Amino acid sequence: MLHTLIQKELKSITVSNKFLVTFMICSLLLIMSVLIGINEYKQAMTQYETVHQMADERIQQVSSWHSVSYREHRKPSPLMIFTSGLSYDIGRWSDINRESTVKLKNSIYSDDPIFAVFRIIDFTFIVQIIFSLLAILFTFNAVNGEKESGTLRLIFSNAVPRTKYILAKCIGTWLGLLIPILIPILLSVLIVMLFQIEFSSQEWIRLVLLIFISVLYTSIFIVFGVFMSTMSRSSNVSFLLSLVFWICFVLILPRGGVMASGNIVSVPRIAEVEGMKVSFAKNKWENYYKDMDKRLSGSEHNDDSEEDGISDDMMWANLKAEDSLRKEVTREIEGYEESLLEDWKNKQKAQQNLGFMLARFSPAATYQLAAMSLSNTDISLKSSYEQVMKDYREEFNSYIDKKSENAGPGAGSIMITMDSDKGMDLKMGRDEAIDVSDRPQFVHPKTQLSKILPDVIVNISILLFMIFGLLTGAYFSFMRFDLR
Amino acid sequence: MNENNKQVILEAVNLTKKYDDGVLALDNLNFAIYENEIFAMLGGNGAGKTTTINIFLNLLEPTSGDAKVCGVSSHIEPLVVKKNLAYVSENVMLYPNFTALQNLDFFSQLGGQDSLTKDHYQEVLIRVGLAEQVHNNKLKGFSKGMRQKCGIAIAILKDTKAILFDEPTSGLDPKAGYEFIQLLNDLKGEGKAVLMSTHDIFRAKEAADTIAIMNDGKFLMKEKASTLFDKDLESLYMQYMAGHAPQPASEGV
Amino acid sequence: MLKTLVEKEIREIIGSPKFTYTFIVCLVLILLSFYSGAVSYKDNVTHWEAAKAENLQSFEGIKEWYRVQENRIFLPPQPLATLVSGVSNDIGRTSNIEPSGEVTADDSRYNEEPAYAYFRFIDLEFIFLVVLALFAIMLGYDAICGEKEKGTLKLCLSNAIPRTKFLMGKFIGAFSVLSISLIISIGLGCLLLPLLGVHLSSEEWIRLGLIVVAGLLYFGLFLAMSVMVSSFTQRTATSFLILLIIWISSTLILPRVAVMVSGRAVDVPTVDELGYQKAMYATEQWKSFLNSLDNYTPIENEDMEEVMANFNKFMDSISIAREERMNIYRSRLNEQRYNKELERSQIAFALARISPSSSLSLASSTLAGTSPELKDQFYQQAKNYQTSLKEFLNEKTGMNMGGGFIMTISESDAPEKDPIDPTEIPQFKFEPESLSKSVQKALPDFGLLILFNCIFIAGAFVSFNRYDAR
Ligand SMILES: Nc1ncnc2c1ncn2[C@@H]1O[C@H](COP(=O)(O)OP(=O)(O)OP(=O)(O)O)[C@@H](O)[C@H]1O
């Protein structure tokens, strides 16, 4: 019996125009998005490689250990073909040097705001917006449509239990929609393989999980549509209801959640935090210069009383002492900045967590969060890069320190002395080409799948819970459905 | 054409309709309906009755020939023609969110009767057999027969020379069906020409002045009801439809 | 006759649950967008002022003007930018201005607070673009074929009314009801702004008014299109499916694809490439700077002051020369990129305008001052500010600031100086594009929107005249 009902459902779906149109739209869009994604990824990859090479070339030009600065770039992840996520919003590089702390700068959107006008279209976006809409379109009149066309009475003039009917309805439409959804998805994966985009085995697992949650997400809307079709006797009303709910859940709620949390938890802007840091730093430097003035005038006094012609080396040593004092100040400022940023980030995290929690009431948000973390293009992309870059900077700086130590005093510096007797004297430090080939190598951060798995499992269970809830809703509402 | 000095209201002249898919729905049809005349078309499903009516309403263009109302071809001057036509479809559908009175108001204004009042509407609705307590109900709660009655009321209110009925009695209860025949006779008395397609042989015989049996876009038979008076119309119909006519079909007038 | 038709149309729309639902949802969303716009604007202003105060405070206690080596400037929040956010959250809003060197802007909102980048903001533009268009479709997709499905079309057309009149009645009825209810919703939203303490200047009111007009045109266009589609389809389901495809492609797909495809057609050098070219050039210049420094022989003079002055003059001359060369080089590169960018955006937007959604986006963001041009405007004004800051500091210190070297003689026995007054530092004032210029830029988009309206209305008449009403 169930079998017959499901078969009828499948048949009626597969012969409909809707089915063909849906299949065409899905295939077209997914293939297009994946092609665009591949193009973007390749472009990003070549760009990454060029700038990386340029950075290498540039560091070779540097002649003084004091001015060695490196620029490390984010490496694009191939999964951004499917979920571009925040990869266009987050800065692409950070300077690695003594002066400035790690900060990701220059996002693609800020460099080329033209792309930000309409943003990028990707697989996740299409599933999130269009698949859900199509699923609703398929199912909004699943039950009341049959009532309107009169077939429902005919079916229930036979000995068919309602439970079986509603179950068959859900399974049948689900199976029927699975075809126009899964085939285009698999096609798009095939295209990615054809273009020989390299995926690690872990990335393959991530991709499979992504497809799994995409199907789950679409299923929610299939069951939701069936539910709505049992809520009202008229398909017009159920259509309207589903569309209104769709707008609220897919378009409004995710944004609203994040925006509401922004109002609940107040977090200062980065400009303020930086301002505080700058204030602190300026203060420190001011004090430092004051002290330096004092120290210098002190040594001048010594000069006068002692014999003329202190050795150059002595002078260089003096400079070196100054240098280490300067480093001290820098360290102090950095420490302050670190604690400021730490505090700021914690606040921001609290805000984020609240926002995401609120947003998760929407399946669309849950899906997007899961997809982004699976594709490694979520917020952790920024924090993990910043963390790794920070560690790298430490390593890099100590390497530079060691090197400049070895190079001896005065390498690459200029000393200008003034003497009332000898007049002015300009001295250049020894200036040799420096060799940075043995510098520490940067290792790009790799989030382990096991690390994000708990998060993904939470999201998957939320999605499953929603499906289950809607199924029970559909069941009970159909039990009370007026068959006449 | 003239018969007892009566004016021809509805007229089909060599009316032919071939659908795009090649179906010949009307095959060189000729008839004339005079004032004070009720013309009933009988015929199986797909015989071409609705097609004929649609051509009069200019919802279809004839492939060749003319459908004339008061001498005006429907596909040449549709607006003039429609001024003289009222129409009741086989399954009357009205605006579901409007009440019966609102629907009547809208359609009679559309039909050019803008001086009518609520009393007129109620009078007509009662005349077609719709109880007064439902006049202010929305149409979506109406049964098929109730809608049919509203449709007939709209046609009466338009007060035209010709009325086209497409299976008007389908869905009417026996009492309403009987009353409808009375109504037809009243309308006839007012000098209207009525073209009616129907499957109801007995009502047709009861009400109509002329009866035609149609099949495949042709009249197999067209007779004055008076000449059929003593014949058994049902067995005649069955014989015609079975393909062996008891006598050659009379063509033309 | 027409009056009857219009009346019926209005009564039918207002009486339908469809209208009630959509109107309520619309009203709520529009009010929500205005509310959240007002709240986040005020929030932005608070933070902006805090950042400015923090910046000013950082100069406290400084006693020498030459220690003022940089000043941070901030792109001020605009009230309209929270209603039509455009790219305002994507571009850098803070710039560290040094008397010389390259001007860059950092700290885009989405980079610093990526949580917002996940789903972006609910703004008026989004409501217009996505939700209102969908509602227009919902209200219009069954205009003709719905009447046919209901069976009333045949009855209507059995009367002596020309089809044009019938359709006109539909259009007038639908347009008047819907636009009035929309205007009421938006009007209520606008009322929220002053109530929540956001005061717009009269010019900004005009801009907002024009944005609303663009939104209404866009809504009308989708309504006309829906009626058109409903007048060449026989079934409401088909009509809706077609309209949905059009909606998806015109609001979600076409603009993006157009920008991406044509954006890639013009090869614009990346900011990184430029950065490295500049850096390499700077290294080169630094080397030659050091060389010329090497060749310097201090004058023989007893007077320290004079030696110093001579040295400073020499330094000034070579560093000014270096700076100039770098400036020329930089601006040449920047200009090349700018021109390429301009070419790219022209092609991209011309292509994107196939879809009316792009026209609406571009018109409203231009009027709100949040189009991609905002970045250039900020950059240009920041550069002007750099010049004035440099002039100011040069005057204050009597030195060439930013030349790279500052030589001073500190006299230990000099009296303690008073701290400088940081409020003397020139303030950065951002001048948004003038209204007439914005309007001029938005005009073609308005034209396009009107054109689309006309095309769809005309299309509806043509196809309805041939509609099979049986
Ligand atoms: N749109 C169409 N396209 C092609 N053929 C059509 C179309 N509409 C009707 N027909 C054909 O024209 C013929 C006459 O149809 P019509 O609707 O006039 O029959 P009818 O006499 O009204 O039947 P019924 O008693 O069932 O109402 C039929 O054979 C039908 O198949």
Ligand SMILES: [Mg+2]
């Ligand atoms: Mg028929």
